[in-house]
Amino acid sequence: MAQAPSKVEDGATMSAAPSKSISPKDLISTLPTSSDDWCSGPLVLYKNYWLRSTVLERILLAQATMKPRDDDIILATQPKSGTTWLKALAFAITNRSRYGFGDHPLLTHHPHQLVLSIEFHGPGGDHTDLNALASPRLLSTHIPMSLLPPGMSPSSGRRVVSLCRDPKDTFVSRWQWHFDNKIFHGSTMELDKAYDLFCRGLSPYGPFWEHYLEYWKASLVTPDKVLFLKYEEIKEDSVRVVQKLAAFLRVPFSQEEESSGVPEEVARLCSFETVTSLQVNQVSVVNDHGDHRFPANSAFFRKGQVGDWANHMSREMGENMDQITKDRLKGSGLAF
Numbered sequence: 001m002a003q004a005p006s007k008v009e010d011g012a013t014m015s016a017a018p019s020k021s022i023s024p025k026d027l028i029s030t031l032p033t034s035s036d037d038w039c040s041g042p043l044v045l046y047k048n049y050w051l052r053s054t055v056l057e058r059i060l061l062a063q064a065t066m067k068p069r070d071d072d073i074i075l076a077t078q079p080k081s082g083t084t085w086l087k088a089l090a091f092a093i094t095n096r097s098r099y100g101f102g103d104h105p106l107l108t109h110h111p112h113q114l115v116l117s118i119e120f121h122g123p124g125g126d127h128t129d130l131n132a133l134a135s136p137r138l139l140s141t142h143i144p145m146s147l148l149p150p151g152m153s154p155s156s157g158r159r160v161v162s163l164c165r166d167p168k169d170t171f172v173s174r175w176q177w178h179f180d181n182k183i184f185h186g187s188t189m190e191l192d193k194a195y196d197l198f199c200r201g202l203s204p205y206g207p208f209w210e211h212y213l214e215y216w217k218a219s220l221v222t223p224d225k226v227l228f229l230k231y232e233e234i235k236e237d238s239v240r241v242v243q244k245l246a247a248f249l250r251v252p253f254s255q256e257e258e259s260s261g262v263p264e265e266v267a268r269l270c271s272f273e274t275v276t277s278l279q280v281n282q283v284s285v286v287n288d289h290g291d292h293r294f295p296a297n298s299a300f301f302r303k304g305q306v307g308d309w310a311n312h313m314s315r316e317m318g319e320n321m322d323q324i325t326k327d328r329l330k331g332s333g334l335a336f
Contacts, residue, residue: 068151071136162215165231168309209328
C-alpha cells in the first residue's frame with residue numbers, strides 16, 4: 001500500500017530557476033527524472049513538482065513570453081478536477097451580456113476552444129495567440145501557483161479561481177483518461193501501480209496536495225483575489241456557485257437577472273447533461289496542429305460523478321488515500 005513520501009524523493013532537491021543563458025531543453029536535461037511511465041513518458045522534477053518534460057518546456061516558455069494584464073482571470077485546476085465545467089461556467093457568466101442562451105457559443109464550441117490554456121494554447125510557441133486576446137482575458141491552467149508566469153499570480157493583483165476535487169475521484173478520472181485517450185496511445189499501467197505513484201506525489205503536476213495548498217493558502221490571505229472552489233460543491237448546488245463565481249468575477253447578477261432565472265439558465269447551459277449531449281462534444285477524432293496533438297473533444301467527458309472512485313478502488317485504497325491527504329493537509333484548514 002502506498003505511503004506518503006518525503007517532499008522530494010530519492011535525494012532530489014528543489015531545482016534552481018532557469019538561467020537566461022541556458023535553454024529550456026538544456027535545463028530540463030539536468031533535472032531529476034522518474035522512470036515510472038504514468039502517461040506518455042517519464043516525469044521531471046522542477047521546483048518540487050513532477051511534470052512531463054514537454055509541459056515544463058511550455059511552462060518555461062510561458063514564463064518568458066506571457067504579458068500579464070491587470071484584468072486577467074486565471075482558472076487553475078489539477079487535471080481531471082472539473083476544468084471543462086469551470087471553463088464553461090466562467091465563460092457563460094462573464095459573457096452573458098453578449099450572447100443569448102438560444103445561440104450561445106457553448107452550444108457549438110467545446111469549452112476548451114473558448115477558454116484557452118496557458119500551457120496548452122494551440123499551435124505556435126510564442127503565445128502570440130494569448131497575447132492577442134481582447135481584455136479581460138479568461139485563461140486556464142494546471143500550473144501550480146508558484147510556477148505561474150511572472151505578474152500573473154494573485155500577489156500581482158490577478159484574479160484566480162481554483163477548483164479542486166476529492167483526490168480519489170481525481171485519481172480514477174486521471175487514470176481512466178490515460179488508459180482511454182488515443183493521444184497517449186493507451187496507458188499500459190495497472191491501476192494499482194498508478195495509485196501508488198499518485199499517493200507518492202508522482203503524477204503530472206504532482207504532488208496534488210502541494211498544488212491544492214498553494215491556491216488554498218492564497219485564498220485565505222487574499223480572498224478578493226483567489227476564489228477556492230470544490231467540485232463537490234458545484235455538484236451539490238450549481239446555482240449557488242454560479243452566483244458566488246459571478247460576484248467574485250465582478251459581474252454579479254442584477255435583481256432583474258435573479259428574478260428572471262438567469263443564474264439557473266447558466267447552470268443548466270453548463271451542466272454535464274447539456275454539454276455532453278451536444279454534437280460538438282461528441283467528436284472522437286484526435287486534433288492535430290502541426291507538431292502538437294490535442295485530445296478529441298469527447299475525451300474530456302467521462303461520468304462527472306462524485307464518489308465514482310468506489311467502482312474502481314477498494315475500500316482500503318480509499319481509506320489509505322484519505323489518510324495521506326489528511327496528513328498532507330493537516331493544519332491548513334482544507335479538508336475533503
